[in-house]
Amino acid sequence: MFTALVTAGALLAGCSGGSAAGGGSGSDTVHWGTKQIPVAWDPVVTGSTAATNYLTPIYESLFTLDEKREVKPALAEGYEYNPAGDKITIRLRPGLTFQDGTPVNAEAVKFNIDRIKSQQNSALKGSYNNVKAATVIDDRTVRLDLGQQDYQIPRLLAVRGGMLPSKAAAQADPVKLSQTAPVGAGPFKVVEIVPESKIVLEKWDGYWDAANIHVKRIEINFGIDASTLVPGLQSGVYNFAQIDGAQIQQARSAGFDILAGVDRQWGSTFLSLNLNKAPFTDPKVVEAIRYAVNPAEFADKLGFGKGEPTHQPFPKGHPAYVDALEAEHPYNPARAREILAKAGYSDGEISFEIGGVANNFDQVAEVLQEQLKAVGIKTTIKLTDFANWGKGYYGKTLAASVFGYVGRDSHVQALTEHYDTGGVLNLSSPYTSAPFQQALKAVRATPLDSPDYGPRLQAAAKAGYENGSTVSLYTYASAIAKKKSLSDLPAIDGFLSWKGVTFTHGD
Structure with a gap:
């Protein structure tokens, strides 16, 4: 059946809330600004x-x-x-x-x-x-x-x-x-696209649930300087913007609605290590790095009140969050130095490049560099544009990189992408661990409504992190600032749904 x-x-x-606006007027258009490309x-x-x-x-x-x-x-x-x-x-x-x-x-x-x-x-x-x-x-x-x-x-x-x-x-x-002509079966159809700059979407009446789509048009402008997004909202250039944590108070004080919370949109920032490349072929180096990292400093400096220090790529309250992982590698630079010394490494002997995407992970890389320096590990920061960085990251040729991801629709998919062979976030692929594979098999075999699902999911998350190559730095709530005339979007982690979203005429 x-x-x-x-x-x-x-x-x-x-x-x-609000009532649907009709007629395709300018007030029915989402003018969306983002620094992303x-x-x-x-x-x-x-x-x-x-x-x-x-x-x-x-x-x-x-x-x-x-x-x-x-x-x-x-x-x-x-x-x-x-x-x-x-x-x-x-x-x-x-x-x-x-x-x-x-x-x-x-x-x-x-x-x-x-x-x-x-x-x-x-x-x-x-x-x-x-x-x-x-x-x-x-x-x-x-x-x-x-x-x-x-x-x-x-x-x-x-x-x-x-x-x-x-x-x-x-x-x-x-x-x-x-690159230029995406075609799907979703609620909006592409009418114009300027690569890496702008996309214009119009409501498609052939969508199976078109009756629940009230927005007539979405115009997204990419690569916008983050510092200009709130002024852009104030001037009317945008009525919807993805902003950084540092801009939340500015946008709130200017009278805009703020949508932020790990129940809505969350992200996790981490250091990916390639266990197939020196110095990470030595498990002691990986262990030392985990003790050297201070998630609280990342959350305090970069989270702007919306960050959480975590030793795993999930926020507190997430079904895959494991309490026990928080105690396994607490911040302890003295312990990191001790591990490296016992493994035969002298101060400054270990060195590697920290890769990443420029204009997205600059501050993350700088904080990480100082934390590693404090335990005698030398690093060079090498950030590039997304396209060039992606060749090394997705091609698994980088040795180390800072990166992040947003919540997945499937909890198990989040685990496999971090810890399984072929996982897009597993810089060490094809490496995977036997303990993770065993735990993964158990959770896959468990129906979602079973009382065993939660414990088995957490067991897989624990095995994956303990034996994997992801070093978590912090989790954070992604923030959206919008005009009050646009109703709230449904709170679903991992994506933005436009179903039921309406405009009211005038703020």
Whole structure:
């Protein structure tokens, strides 16, 4: 029997205040400013989880999440597992199309999954390690064969992991799809795109839940100097902006609504180490670095009241947060020095480059450099633009890099991307650990509604971090400043939903 899912749109429609504005006037347009610069518009290719915010208006997923983080239907209306839990059959809604008029069918789903698993620059290969094959049953039905029992698949297919680009567009020109002409089945259609500068989206009436989309147009301006975003809000250039923690008080004092909290949008900043490259081939060096890092300093200096010092890539209260990890490697520079000395390293003998994305992780790298210097580790900061940095990070050729990510729709996906072979955030891939694989198998085999799910998820998170190459620095709440005429967006971590969002005329 197919699992029947209640439509999320029906639930979200009542979440936002205000009345819908009509007629497509300027007041129905979201003028969005951000310092970020997306480098790819194909969800299969982009390795940036923050880019999900810009992709969700264009692409729809097979499933979605509501504000309770429960799986709800989107392009798919339901699913069914076999008794063994190693096959899942997905049923699509009837009569759906992509924005180019081609059908959303089982062939399109199979094509996308095959592309995820085989395309050379796919950023989702690691997330789909347990999906072995996709088989078309009929025009609306597709079956996924799994390598092992796995009840996490519906969450993997929600939002970023399940975004479905047009098969025709991807077949015709995958580079064009990714760079200049993204085509999905989401609520907004691309009408103009200036690479790395601007994108203009207009409401698409062919969207399956168009009745819950009241915003008529979204214009996103990228690469904006962060210091000009609040003044831009004040002057009316923007009515919606992603701001840094340092700007929250300025925006609040200017009378704008602030959406910030780990229940809504959160991120985690960390140091990725490549265990395949010296000096990190020595476990003692990794252990020493974990003692040398002071998450409290990062949270205090860079969190601006919205940061939390954590020794794991999840905030407190998250289902994968493990209390015990906080006590395993407390900040202890004397202990770090002792470990290095006993391993035979003299002061200053260990040195490496800290990679990262310029204008995003400058301060993080500087604080980290000073903390490592305090225990006798010499570092050189080398930050570059995203495209050049990504070649080394996603190609697993960097030795060390600071980076960050935002919350995943699937808790297990967050773990596999950090700690599994092929994980986009696992700089040491193909390395993975036996303890993590054993714990991962156990949590995959546990239904989401089982009382064992939470403990097994945390066991996998603990095994992954203890044996992995991620060194967490701090977690933080991402902040959005908006005009009061735009109603609040639903609070769903990991992406921005425009369902039920309305305008009122005048502030």
